Amino acid sequence: MAAVKxxxxxxxxxxxxxxxxxxxxxxxxxxERLRGRPxxxxxxxxxxxxxxxxxxxxxMQRAAAESWMYCDPASHDLCxxxxxxxxxxxDAIRVxxxxxxxxxxxVRLLVEPGSAVxxxxxxxxxxxxxxxxxxxxxxxxxxxxxxxxxxALAAKAHEVDARLVYLSNPDNPMxxxxxxxxxxxxxxxxxxxxxxxxxxxxIEFAPEGTALPFDVADPRLLRFRTFxxxxxxxxxxxxxxxxxxxxxxxxxxxxxxxxxxxVAQAGALAALADDAHLQDVRRKVVESRNRIAEIAxxxxxxxxxxxxxxxxxxxxxxxxxAQSVMKALMELDIFxxxxxxxxxxxxxxxxxxxxxxxDLLSQALPKALSAAE
Amino acid sequence: MAAVKxxxxxxxxxxxxxxxxxxxxxxxxxxERLRGRPxxxxxxxxxxxxxxxxxxxxxMQRAAAESWMYCDPASHDLCxxxxxxxxxxxDAIRVxxxxxxxxxxxVRLLVEPGSAVxxxxxxxxxxxxxxxxxxxxxxxxxxxxxxxxxxALAAKAHEVDARLVYLSNPDNPMxxxxxxxxxxxxxxxxxxxxxxxxxxxxIEFAPEGTALPFDVADPRLLRFRTFxxxxxxxxxxxxxxxxxxxxxxxxxxxxxxxxxxxVAQAGALAALADDAHLQDVRRKVVESRNRIAEIAxxxxxxxxxxxxxxxxxxxxxxxxxAQSVMKALMELDIFxxxxxxxxxxxxxxxxxxxxxxxDLLSQALPKALSAAE
Numbered sequence: 001m002a003a004v005k006x007x008x009x010x011x012x013x014x015x016x017x018x019x020x021x022x023x024x025x026x027x028x029x030x031x032e033r034l035r036g037r038p039x040x041x042x043x044x045x046x047x048x049x050x051x052x053x054x055x056x057x058x059x060m061q062r063a064a065a066e067s068w069m070y071c072d073p074a075s076h077d078l079c080x081x082x083x084x085x086x087x088x089x090x091d092a093i094r095v096x097x098x099x100x101x102x103x104x105x106x107v108r109l110l111v112e113p114g115s116a117v118x119x120x121x122x123x124x125x126x127x128x129x130x131x132x133x134x135x136x137x138x139x140x141x142x143x144x145x146x147x148x149x150x151x152a153l154a155a156k157a158h159e160v161d162a163r164l165v166y167l168s169n170p171d172n173p174m175x176x177x178x179x180x181x182x183x184x185x186x187x188x189x190x191x192x193x194x195x196x197x198x199x200x201x202x203i204e205f206a207p208e209g210t211a212l213p214f215d216v217a218d219p220r221l222l223r224f225r226t227f228x229x230x231x232x233x234x235x236x237x238x239x240x241x242x243x244x245x246x247x248x249x250x251x252x253x254x255x256x257x258x259x260x261x262x263v264a265q266a267g268a269l270a271a272l273a274d275d276a277h278l279q280d281v282r283r284k285v286v287e288s289r290n291r292i293a294e295i296a297x298x299x300x301x302x303x304x305x306x307x308x309x310x311x312x313x314x315x316x317x318x319x320x321x322a323q324s325v326m327k328a329l330m331e332l333d334i335f336x337x338x339x340x341x342x343x344x345x346x347x348x349x350x351x352x353x354x355x356x357x358x359d360l361l362s363q364a365l366p367k368a369l370s371a372a373e
Numbered sequence: 374m375a376a377v378k379x380x381x382x383x384x385x386x387x388x389x390x391x392x393x394x395x396x397x398x399x400x401x402x403x404x405e406r407l408r409g410r411p412x413x414x415x416x417x418x419x420x421x422x423x424x425x426x427x428x429x430x431x432x433m434q435r436a437a438a439e440s441w442m443y444c445d446p447a448s449h450d451l452c453x454x455x456x457x458x459x460x461x462x463x464d465a466i467r468v469x470x471x472x473x474x475x476x477x478x479x480v481r482l483l484v485e486p487g488s489a490v491x492x493x494x495x496x497x498x499x500x501x502x503x504x505x506x507x508x509x510x511x512x513x514x515x516x517x518x519x520x521x522x523x524x525a526l527a528a529k530a531h532e533v534d535a536r537l538v539y540l541s542n543p544d545n546p547m548x549x550x551x552x553x554x555x556x557x558x559x560x561x562x563x564x565x566x567x568x569x570x571x572x573x574x575x576i577e578f579a580p581e582g583t584a585l586p587f588d589v590a591d592p593r594l595l596r597f598r599t600f601x602x603x604x605x606x607x608x609x610x611x612x613x614x615x616x617x618x619x620x621x622x623x624x625x626x627x628x629x630x631x632x633x634x635x636v637a638q639a640g641a642l643a644a645l646a647d648d649a650h651l652q653d654v655r656r657k658v659v660e661s662r663n664r665i666a667e668i669a670x671x672x673x674x675x676x677x678x679x680x681x682x683x684x685x686x687x688x689x690x691x692x693x694x695a696q697s698v699m700k701a702l703m704e705l706d707i708f709x710x711x712x713x714x715x716x717x718x719x720x721x722x723x724x725x726x727x728x729x730x731x732d733l734l735s736q737a738l739p740k741a742l743s744a745a746e
Contacts, residue, residue, distance in 0.1 A: 011536065011566055012623050013485050019626040027631075029445040042442065051441045060440065064433040064636065067608035068424045069415065070601075072402040097470060101629045112386050126630075133627050163384065193384055219384075228443075235440035235635030250385050253392040254506050256474045258400075261634045262608030263437065 015113065015135045024126040028335045040333035041357040041364075046172065046202075046310045048232035049353050050281045053274035056233065056267040063266035071265055073257035078269045082240060085272055091245040092216035094252075095268075097259050099201055099224045099239040102251075104130040106222060106241065107164070109250050110195060111136040116160035120148045122173065122341035124199060127166050136163075143344060146304050146312070147176045154189035161191060168199035170206050173339040173349045175306030180212045187220050195247075198223045201239075202308035204230035204278065205285055210307065219244040227264075229309055230281055231271045236264035285309045288352035295362045299369055304347065312339070312347040319345035321372060328368035334361055388486065388508045397499040401708045413706035414730040419545065419575075419683045421605035422726050423654045426647035429606065429640040436639035444638055446630035451642045455613060458645055464618040465589035467625075468641075470632050472574055472597045472612040475624075477503040479595060479614065480537070482623050483568060484509040489533035493521045495546065495714030497572060500539050509536075516717060519677050519685070520549045527562035534564060541572035543579050546712040546722045548679030553585040560593050568620075571596045574612075575681035577603035577651065578658055583680065592617040600637075602682055603654055604644045609637040658682045661725035668735045672742055677720065685712070685720040692718035694745060701741035707734055 028045060032038050042049070051057075075095035083090040096102040103126060111117060113135030119127060121140035131138050139160050141152035148171050157165050167186070170177035187196055200223055203211050215221075226239035238260060241248055271277075292311040296303040304312040315322040319342055326338045326348045338348045350361065401418060405411050415422070424430075448468035456463040469475035476499060484490060486508030492500060494513035504511050512533050514525035521544050530538050540559070543550035560569055573596055576584050588594075599612035611633060614621055644650075665684040666676040677685040688695040692715055699711045699721045711721045723734065 011483050011568060011620075013482065016482055016623060016626055021622075021626060023446070023625060023630050025446070025630070027443065027446050029449065030447060033449065045443055047443060048441050051438075057437055057440075060437040060636070061434045063608070064430055064437065064640070065424075067430075067433065067640070068421050068605040070400065070418055070420060070607045071610070073396070073398070073400050074403060076402065076406065097629060097632050101632055104629055109386065109389055110384050195384060232441040234443045235436070237444070237632060237634050247384075249394075250389060252396060253389055253394060256470060256477055257396050257398070259470050259474055259610060261610050261637060263433070263636050264634060267437070267440070 019132060024129045031330070031335070037333070039335040041353055041360040042335050043351040043353040043357050043361065044335040044337045044349070045234070046229065046308070046351045047234045048229060048281060048309060049357060050232055050284050052232040052267060053271045053277035055274045055277070056231070056271035059270035060236070060263045060267040063263045067262050069262065070258055071260055071262040075260055075265050078265050081269055081272050086214055086242065088214045088216050088242060089245065092242055092248060093240055094248045094255070095238065095240045095260055095265070096255065098228060098237040099199065099226045100126050101237070101259070102224060102239055102241045103127050103197070104133065105251050105255055106197065107131055107134050107136065108254055111163050116162045117164045117166070118153055118156045118160065118162040119166040120153065122339050122344040123148065123166060124168055124172055125340070127197070127199070143174065146174045146344070147171065147178065150178065150182055150186040151189070154186055157194050158191050162194050164195050164197050165190060166197045166199065168201065169210065170202045170307040172202065172308065173337075174304055174312045174344060174347070175308045175310055176304060177206050177210050177307040179209050183212050187218070190220060194220070196221050200224060201226045201229050205282065205309055206307040214242065216242065216244055219247060222247065227268045227271055230278055231268070232281065233264070233267055233271060236267055237261065238264040238268050285352045288358060291358045292350050292352070292361070295358065295365055298362070299365050310349055310351040312344075312349050314347050317346060322346050322348055324372040325368050328371035329364055331371070332364040332367060334364045392505060397502045404703070404708070410706070412708040414726055414733040415708050416724040416726040416730050416734065417708035417710045417722070418607070419602065419681070419724045420607045421602060421654060421682060422730060423605055423657050425605040425640060426644045426650035428647045428650070429604070429644035432643035433609070433636045433640040436636045440635050442635065443631055444633055444635040448633055448638050451638050454642055454645050459587055459615065461587045461589050461615060462618065465615055465621060466613055467621045467628070468611065468613045468633055468638070469628065471601060471610040472572065472599045473499050474610070474632070475597060475612055475614045476500050476570070477506065478624050478628055479570065480504055480507050480509065481627055484536050489535045490537045490539070491526055491529045491533065491535040492539040493526065495712050495717040496521065496539060497541055497545055498713070500570070500572070516547065519547045519717070520544065520551065523551065523555055523559040524562070527559055530567050531564050535567050537568050537570050538563060539570045539572065541574065542583065543575045543680040545575065545681065546710075547677055547685050547717060547720070548681045548683055549677060550579050550583050550680040552582050556585050560591070563593060567593070569594050573597060574599045574602050578655065578682055579680040587615065589615065589617055592620060595620065600641045600644055603651055604641070605654065606637070606640055606644060609640055610634065611637040611641050658725045661731060664731045665723050665725070665734070668731065668738055671735070672738050683722055683724040685717075685722050687720050690719060695719050695721055697745035698741050701744035702737055704744070705737040705740060707737045
């Protein structure tokens with residue numbers, strides 16, 4: 001019996017058969033179920049505890065009442081608003097089920113099985129998951145001084161003839177960032193026909209001069225934005241990609257056209273119009289970043305300067321030690337995460353939270369550090 | 374200039390380069406934008422004008438306020454409830470972004486480029502879209518007497534060594550259905566290793582004895598259910614697949630884990646518990662189906678008996694005529710659709726609606742028939 005492969009399994013494609021069963025992230029809900037109690041501070045997934053715009057919430061609640069209707073597969077109203085917001089043509093935009101969903105589509109669009117893709121060791125794992133999922137081969141370069149390293153990415157892209165290079169700016173999980181000039185220089189260094197997958201999930205938290213001006217005539221660049229972070233709508237699953245119309249138009253051949261939820265479209269449209277809320281969230285994120293750094297310093301730890309809604313706190317020793325600090329925080333009901341790869345994994349990654357979340361962190365961290373000794 | 378292929382285009386995969394730019398459906402919103410005015414009766418997309426359960430709406434509105442948190446990638450609470458609801462093990466269920474999204478994943482899971490897939494000519498086009506999207510080859514058999522033809526499907530599956538056979542029961546776009554015994558007999562006739570993709574989007578409207586009992590030990594069958602139809606939540610994009618745990622578990626290797634919206638999960642969970650609303654919708658759908666048949670008869674047309682929330686009305690002539698009837702109805706602000714393939718396309722497809730929708734149809738149909746002469 002044991003030697004007989006189930007008929008269902010044997011029907012998977014060769015590609016799927018070769019994929020691991022691992023998934024990119026364990027959700028906090030899953031951890032809560034396993035440990036049997038909820039977290040007191042949910043500051044591990046770079047969500048925005050400051051929530052969506054009240055106007056977005058009202059729009060979502062109205063849209064829920066209309067949810068018997070299919071959503072608009074073109075996300076027309078949202079795309080029009082995004083075009084005005086960014087000052088770009090509407091055909092340079094496609095909306096999708098979060099940046100994660102768009103990564104899957106873009107990899108499928110641009111990468112053949114066996115194609116080379118380049119990223120940084122320790123950068124966003126869900127991008128890597130999709131690269132593997134479509135049979136491409138991932139090559140990595142190390143971070144340099146806790147920053148993704150554009151020169152190393154470009155050099156590796158030439159070495160392996162990469163079709164895609166991934167960079168997040170600002171970076172997750174370290175929170176560091178590069179100026180727009182550095183991104184422009186990276187683009188100029190890429191091999192011909194290589195596309196830069198520029199993940200700008202955290203761009204709203206970054207200083208002026210971090211984002212390149214938009215040039216949608218440039219086929220070398222795809223930029224990914226989201227309503228999950230500064231806009232506080234992670235659970236709605238809505239993001240967008242901006243690129244050359246010829247490229248992003250290709251997504252219409254493969255995307256799940258009716259996939260973007262009606263409530264999400266309505267919420268995103270209202271969120272985009274609420275600049276006051278965005279500015280308020282930005283202020284609160286700066287306050288919380290400063291507070292995380294203070295709490296780290298009070299405990300003798302340093303923290304990495306961040307242009308995101310989280311802070312990488314350097315626990316000062318190796319990955320095993322940082323992991324025991326993280327686990328001790330989790331035991332104390334503080335949900336945090338950490339980078340997966342050395343030397344980044346000497347840090348824990350703490351998302352910005354409310355003053356109450358920060359108080360809980362402040363109380364828990366000394367205990368966690370003692371427990372981790 | 375014109376001969377130079379843009380660099381961005383040349384980077385698409387060979388598979389994507391070969392795909393048409395056409396999309397499965399034009400949305401009513403798109404038609405409304407093109408014609409510059411809204412429809413008065415939206416009875417073309419088999420949506421439920423009777424809306425979601427008020428309890429589901431309340432749950433969605435509460436969930437919207439919590440949408441700063443990522444959704445649960447396991448849809449744990451919903452899967453648990455579905456397992457109890459259907460009396461099946463929880464590991465036989467996976468939730469996805471509507472049946473459309475799940476079709477894409479299942480095709481990707483089970484079908485290699487060049488593999489054979491069988492469906493009926495005129496059946497659900499979005500399934501075909503995904504089959505093409507992953508490079509498989511679609512083979513079709515004709516409907517028989519306005520029903521999908523299980524014997525012909527099985528015969529074709531043997532002829533082409535199909536990996537997948539698609540059948541919707543009840544059927545879209547004709548509304549006809551087969552008893553569970555017929556489906557069981559089809560399963561027994563399939564070639565070894567072939568999987569039946571059984572689309573049960575409309576199953577809640579069908580008579581007792583249409584749905585097979587669940588046997589999740591059977592690796593030959595994947596069953597697709599949705600909250601879009603009887604549950605009135607089309608805009609939320611949430612459905613599920615039931616099958617052998619070894620098969621549906623494979624989806625975890627390729628799905629967008631955080632893709633199912635938090636509001637949708639909450640709404641689906643509450644909807645599932647509201648049997649009274651479901652029964653009310655069923656009654657209203659039967660009333661509306663009868664009314665559509667009456668209106669057809671008053672205009673000298675026959676209608677096909679339906680086990681769904683729509684009725685195929687036989688316009689009695691060819692596809693060109695039915696199309697002109699449909700267009701005339703649209704001009705009169707009644708949104709309806711029609712099958713795309715002969716001989717099904719002698720019909721227009723009218724979704725159930727409110728009594729007001731039916732009154733508008735009753736007023737418009739004689740005018741549309743006159744205009745179409």
